[in-house]
Every structure is written in structure tokens, then in C-alpha cells.
Amino acid sequence: MDLGAFYKELYFKENERRQEVLNALNIPIAVITALATAIYLFITTFDYALNIILNYFFICLVVISTISLIIAIVYLIKAFCDFYKGYEYKGLPYPGELNKWHSDLKIYYQQYQLSDNADTVLENTILEKLLACTDHNMYVNDKKHEYIYNSKKFLVGSLVFSLITFLPFGYNYFNKGETTCKITENAKKGLIIDCKK
Numbered sequence: 001m002d003l004g005a006f007y008k009e010l011y012f013k014e015n016e017r018r019q020e021v022l023n024a025l026n027i028p029i030a031v032i033t034a035l036a037t038a039i040y041l042f043i044t045t046f047d048y049a050l051n052i053i054l055n056y057f058f059i060c061l062v063v064i065s066t067i068s069l070i071i072a073i074v075y076l077i078k079a080f081c082d083f084y085k086g087y088e089y090k091g092l093p094y095p096g097e098l099n100k101w102h103s104d105l106k107i108y109y110q111q112y113q114l115s116d117n118a119d120t121v122l123e124n125t126i127l128e129k130l131l132a133c134t135d136h137n138m139y140v141n142d143k144k145h146e147y148i149y150n151s152k153k154f155l156v157g158s159l160v161f162s163l164i165t166f167l168p169f170g171y172n173y174f175n176k177g178e179t180t181c182k183i184t185e186n187a188k189k190g191l192i193i194d195c196k197k
Contacts (some may be wrong), residue, residue, distance in 0.1 A: 047172055
């Protein structure tokens with residue numbers, strides 16, 4: 001088994017996973033936007049004067065949906081940038097730097113007539129750096145995937161409670177009736193407008 005090729009493949013796979021993490025954020029962001037809009041619509045169009053028991057049930061469901069949504073947003077932010085910290089990915093040095101270091105290494109081995117081969121030392125050093133970078137990047141990607149998974153869990157919870165919220169909201173919406181206002185004699189004088197449901 002060629003360990004160098006294996007580790008190189010792992011390194012490139014972790015770089016691909018980095019892009020997958022960014023792509024995995026698109027759907028949760030769309031769902032968060034839709035849920036936030038639905039919750040806002042529920043809150044602003046609900047008739048709180050219709051039934052007090054229904055109000056408590058509705059408010060509890062909205063609060064649970066909102067809390068789940070906020071937790072999902074927090075996890076999504078942690079997956080994207082970990083708030084103000086950000087995520088640092090490690091990579092190999094620039095090819096120019098590696099080439100200069102290789103040249104200096106050859107000169108050093110020739111000058112001191114050492115038995116080690118500069119090419120072998122360079123290859124081993126690059127392999128060690130590759131392993132260190134892959135370990136670090138794998139840890140970062142795993143952490144990001146865990147945050148996305150947790151975000152999706154709370155999004156599903158928020159979605160379920162939002163769908164349940166639709167039951168009292170729908171009942172309220174179809175039973176609140178229309179408000180009609182008529183101008184009374186006193187209203188014509190600027191005193192009263194009589195509004196009834």
C-alpha cells in the first residue's frame with residue numbers, strides 16, 4: 001500500500017468536505033427563512049380576543065417553535081463561522097517555499113557531506129505536514145458537520161411545532177369573523193365609531 005498516495009487522497013477529500021459544509025448550509029438557511037416568516041405571520045394575524053384557552057395553547061406552541069428556531073440559527077452560525085472566532089484550515093506551504101527549502105536542504109547535505117538524501121527528507125517532511133494538516137482539517141470539518149446536524153434537528157423540531165401551531169391558528173383564523181364599523185350619530189360629531197364583530 002502506498003501510504004503517501006493514501007494520505008494525499010485523504011487531504012484532498014477533507015478539502016472537498018470543506019466545500020460540502022458550505023453547500024450544506026443552503027437548505028437550512030431557506031428553511032429558517034420560511035419558518036421565521038410563518039411564525040411572524042402566525043403572531044401578527046392571530047386574534048387574541050377570541051378564546052383565552054386557545055391563546056395559551058397558541059402562545060406555548062409559538063414560543064417552543066421560536067426557541068427551536070433560535071437554537072437552530074445558533075448552531076448554523078457556529079457551523080459557518082463559530083461566531084467571531086472563525087475556522088482555520090491548514091494547508092501545505094506554497095510550492096515556491098517548498099522548492100527553496102528543498103534547494104537549501106540539498107546545499108546543506110552537500111556542504112556537510114551527510115549520508116541522508118535531501119529528496120527523502122523533503123518527502124518525509126511533506127508527508128508529516130500533510131498528515132498534520134489532514135488531522136486538523138478533518139477535526140474542523142467533523143465539528144462543522146456536527147453543528148449542521150444539530151441545527152437540522154432543531155429545525156425539524158421547529159417545523160413540527162409550527163405545523164402543530166397551524167391547528168389553533170387555523171381555528172382562530174376561520175372563527176374570528178369580520179369586524180365591521182359603522183358611524184353613529186355621535187361619531188358624526190367626532191365622538192364615537194361603533195365597531196362590532
